[in-house]
Amino acid sequence: MLSCGGFSYEKIIVENLKYKYPDTDQLALNDVSFEVEEGEVIGIVGQNSAGKSSLCLALTGLIPHFFNGAYGGKVLIDGIEVKTSTITDLSQKAGLVFDNPFTQMTASKYTVYDEIAFGLENIGVSREEMIERVDWSLKMMGIENIKDKNPFDLSGGQMQRVAIASVIAMRPEILVLDEPTSQLDPQASEEVFRVIQQLSQEGITIVIAEHKMEKLASFTDRILLLYEGKQIDFDTPQKVFSRDDLHDYGVVPPIFTTYCKAMGMKNKKTNTYPVTLAEVSSLLGGENNEWNKS
Amino acid sequence: MxxxxxxxxxxxxxxxxxxxxxxxxxxxxxxxxxxxxxxxxxxxxxxxxxxxxxxxxxxxxxxxxxxxxxxxxxxxxxxxxxxxxxxxxxxxxxxxxxxxxxxxxxxxxxxxxxxxxxxxxxxxxKPDDLIQSFIQKGMSPRIGYVIGSVLQLIPQMSATIATIKDAQRSRGLETEGSLLVRIKAFLPLIGPVIMNSLISTRERSIALEVRGFNAKQKKTFLHEVxxxxxxxxxxxxxxxxxxxxxxxxxxx
Amino acid sequence: MNGIKVENISFSYTEGQPVLSNIDVHFRQESTAIIGQNGAGKTTFVKLLKGLLKPATGNIYVNGMNTQEYTVAQLAKQIGLVFQNPNDQIFKHTVIEEVMFGPKNIGQSTEEARQNSLLALEKIGIVHEADKNPYDLSLSDRKLVSIASILAMKPPIIIFDEPTMGQDYLGKERLKKIMKDLRAEGVLVLSIIHDMDFVAETFERTIVMNQGKIVLDGPTREVFSHEQLIRDVYLELPHATQLGKQLGLKQTFLTVDELINFNRKKQ
Structure with a gap:
């Protein structure tokens, strides 16, 4: 543990986190412990009801401040303990984006620009800074061209980027995304993944729950594998997706890994299988290496 | 609206x-x-x-x-x-x-x-200017939010109702015709409408929470008074x- | 005459802005995926097939019945549509009651409806949830309830709208099996779908829509051999197809198993 006297060098520290929703008898999160360093991109995988969403809610303080229930263990976000903090204070440390673009629109604003400013008005940011932050968010998400449109007139993909813009305008150092592309078409998903990677390049720490393994493999640093609320593994995508028992946890590796496993194409140095198209081709000898840089 | x-x-x-x-x-x-x-x-x-x-x-x-x-x-x-x-x-x-x-x-x-x-x-x-003025005169921002969002959510809701009607007609529910037919169609239509709005309200309140809706700080405004x-x-x-x-x- | 015959239809919500134009297509037995960007007109198209909308010009025959001449409820025996969001239909207090609603509407007796509903739930793998309140289930399980509620009506044609949305690996595997079983029973299965891997693994025929028109229509393998066209309409190739190309293979591969078998034989 790197923490000493409440001060820590890790962006996120989760220690023996347990959580049970009210009126249920199963633990949604059962003894989860991991640490995330600044600037890392973490993927959360697992079957439905493995605890992915609950973990996202716990990192942003919705658990235990919005959802009651039994809570044990500790979550530190940038040195602040979630349990004793508030959702408002945490929202400036760790932002949350979820799957449904519609319900993330406040419905009280008539333009994208005003929508993004909503959170900043609530936390009392000065006008000048507000404008600066909204402009920055619009630019990061590549949505300057729709800033005067009504949020409800947008496509799902655009709306989801507005949702992300609204959250990053709060200037969190961590962004938590719960299946942000599950309701989008391939092109819109691609756009959302692209902006997430861009935010990562800006130094924002990213935690993302997703079913699209091929996408996760291509841009995450580490993968957290959950099963029935328990933490099964927390390691590089290569290590996690090379596990032989992955199937037991209701998860399949990227197609590329499945192929290489079947063909016995292992990276001798790391003793793992490739997880992206680019890794497959570099293992094959490096021709066409520029193919999957995205 | x-x-x-x-x-x-x-x-x-x-x-x-x-x-x-x-x-x-x-x-x-x-x-x-x-x-x-x-x-x-x-x-x-x-x-x-x-x-x-x-x-x-x-x-x-x-x-x-x-x-x-x-x-x-x-x-x-x-x-x-x-x-x-x-x-x-x-x-x-x-x-x-x-x-x-x-x-x-x-x-x-x-x-x-x-x-x-x-x-x-x-x-x-502009409705939001009007609401903002009232908030600045001391009205609760929550009440302001409710008034403002209702104006936009009503058209959204009528779109949901249309989808629900389609979904139930697809399961053989007759929605047009005699009074009796309409009365019988009421529950299958209103049930999902209520559940749907409860679910979206819950999701939306999460989205509002993470954007400081409950902040104790004094609110500021994007648009100048x-x-x-x-x-x-x-x-x-x-x-x-x-x-x-x-x-x-x-x-x- | 079984199947759906679409004769040169056009449709628009507001005059002068056609959502669909000159669509002419015949669905016989092959399971068919309808793919395309959002706004390509897919949902409008299936609403027309289902009779929820009527074409402005042209005719649609569902098992020989012209959709212009029948109400949606009358067509419900012939063609079922599973909506995207299960919350748009669920209103009963138990799963079994919810599933029985459709069958009873189209004239099945209560006993018959119960039998068919239990069978459908069995098929979908959630028969143990039959007496639960649907809203105590997760969204992905509620989606399965909404699928069962159409299966129990036993229509000879079933359309799915984004069935894989929010489903995990096991959920998708289950859906794949349901669709293949339906196909084997002679049910015509159509689906709007964004998940290209699922399309490649499941459907015999694929239709690509763009800006209200069908731009590609054929066996799934052939459709995914048109790489450039697929990219032009902002879609992606299935991952197995991408891998096959990367491995320098000429053929179009649809699943990772095909690739593995092909290369094993070669070795």
């Missing part, structure tokens, strides 16, 4: 609170001073403001909608008002009286006047007129 018309006009520049005061004073004056002349003068002023605000044409359909009410007021008063004594004209056996028609006319002026006075406010003021140079003067004049009208009514 908003009647606001974006225009560049003197009336649009006036701050929302001044326009709210105007709407109330103008709507109430013809009741405080029940004369045709007062009603007519106020109405003419409201219409002038609508013209200056470049929104006069938008008020016509609104008046049109209430025309049925207006016409029936005049007719009923013209025929049945208890203090009717002076017959003016008749259609067959139905006699119209001067007193009733006169009073009906006053009612008509009041209704149109009310529409025009609030028209000046609603057609030339809509100030108008002559706001205080106009407000004072309106309130003086209002007080004067009440005094006039009581003492004269």
């Amino acid at each position: 908003t009647l606001y018309v974006k225009q560049d006009s003197l009336i649009h520049e006036i701050d929302p609170i001044t326009k709210v005061i105007y709407a109330f004073v103008a709507a109430l004056l013809p009741y405080i001073l029940p004369s045709h002349t007062v009603a007519l003068i106020v109405l003419v002023i409201s219409i002038m403001l609508l013209v200056v605000g470049k929104v006069f044409r938008k008020i016509i359909p609104l008046i049109g909608l209430s025309l049925f009410l207006i016409v029936s007021l005049v007719i009923i008063q013209g025929i049945f008002r208890p203090d009717n004594v002076t017959p003016l004209f008749h259609f067959g056996p139905i006699i119209f009286y001067k007193e009733g028609l006169s009073y009906g006319l006053l009612l008509m002026l009041r209704v149109i006047n009310l529409l025009c006075a609030f028209g000046v406010l609603i057609l030339t003021t 809509h100030t108008y140079k002559y706001a205080k003067v106009i407000q004072a004049v309106l309130i003086l007129i209002f007080i004067f009208a009440i005094l006039w009514r009581i003492f004269l």
Whole structure:
């Protein structure tokens, strides 16, 4: 543990986190412990009801401040303990984006620009800074061209980027995304993944729950594998997706890994299988290496 | 779901609170001073403001909608008002009286006047500006949010209702036809509507929470307070007129 | 005449902005995926097939019945549509009651409806949830309830709208099996779908829509051999197809198993 006297060098520290929703008898999160360093991109995988969403809610303080229930263990976000903090204070440390673009629109604003400013008005940011932050968010998400449109007139993909813009305008150092592309078409998903990677390049720490393994493999640093609320593994995508028992946890590796496993194409140095198209081709000898840089 | 018309006009520049005061004073004056002349003068002023605000044409359909009410007021008063004594004209056996028609006319002026006075406010003021002004005057931001979001969520909800109707018709539910058919269709339609709005409300409140909706800090605003140079003067004049009208009514 | 015959239809919500134009297509037995960007007109198209909308010009025959001449409820025996969001239909207090609603509407007796509903739930793998309140289930399980509620009506044609949305690996595997079983029973299965891997693994025929028109229509393998066209309409190739190309293979591969078998034989 790197923490000493409440001060820590890790962006996120989760220690023996347990959580049970009210009126249920199963633990949604059962003894989860991991640490995330600044600037890392973490993927959360697992079957439905493995605890992915609950973990996202716990990192942003919705658990235990919005959802009651039994809570044990500790979550530190940038040195602040979630349990004793508030959702408002945490929202400036760790932002949350979820799957449904519609319900993330406040419905009280008539333009994208005003929508993004909503959170900043609530936390009392000065006008000048507000404008600066909204402009920055619009630019990061590549949505300057729709800033005067009504949020409800947008496509799902655009709306989801507005949702992300609204959250990053709060200037969190961590962004938590719960299946942000599950309701989008391939092109819109691609756009959302692209902006997430861009935010990562800006130094924002990213935690993302997703079913699209091929996408996760291509841009995450580490993968957290959950099963029935328990933490099964927390390691590089290569290590996690090379596990032989992955199937037991209701998860399949990227197609590329499945192929290489079947063909016995292992990276001798790391003793793992490739997880992206680019890794497959570099293992094959490096021709066409520029193919999957995205 | 908003009647606001974006225009560049003197009336649009006036701050929302001044326009709210105007709407109330103008709507109430013809009741405080029940004369045709007062009603007519106020109405003419409201219409002038609508013209200056470049929104006069938008008020016509609104008046049109209430025309049925207006016409029936005049007719009923013209025929049945208890203090009717002076017959003016008749259609067959139905006699119209001067007193009733006169009073009906006053009612008509009041209704149109009310529409025009609030028209000046609603057609030339952005709803969120109006809500923001109230919040700055001390209204709870939560109530402000509820008012603001209802305006946008109603059209969203009608889209959801259309989908639900399609989904149930797809399962063989007849939704058109006799009263009995419609009554039987009510539960399968209203059930999902309620559950759907509960679910979206819950999700939306999470989205609001993570954007500081519960912040204890004092709220700031993206848009500058809509100030108008002559706001205080106009407000004072309106309130003086209002007080004067009440005094006039009581003492004269 | 079984199947759906679409004869040169056009449709628009507001005049002058056609959502669909000159669509002419015949669905016989092959399971068919309808793919395309959002706004390509897919949902409008299936609403027309289902009779929820009527074409402005042209005719649609569902098992020989012209959709113009029948109400949606009358067509419900012939063609079922599973909506995207299960919350748009669920209103009963138990899963079994919810599933029985459709069958009873189209004239099945209560006993018959119960039998068919239990069978459908069994098929979908959630028969143990039959007496639960649907809203106590997760969204992905509620989605399965909404699928069962159409299966129990036993229509010879079933359309799915984004069935894989929010489903995990096991959920998708289950869906794949349901669709293949339906196909084997002779049910015509159509689906709007964004998940290209699922399309490649499941459907015999694929239709690509773009801006209200069908731009590609054929066996799934052939459709995914048109790489450039697929990219032009902002879609992606299935991952197995991408891998096959990367491995320098000429053929179009649809699943990772095909690739593995092909290369094993070669070795």
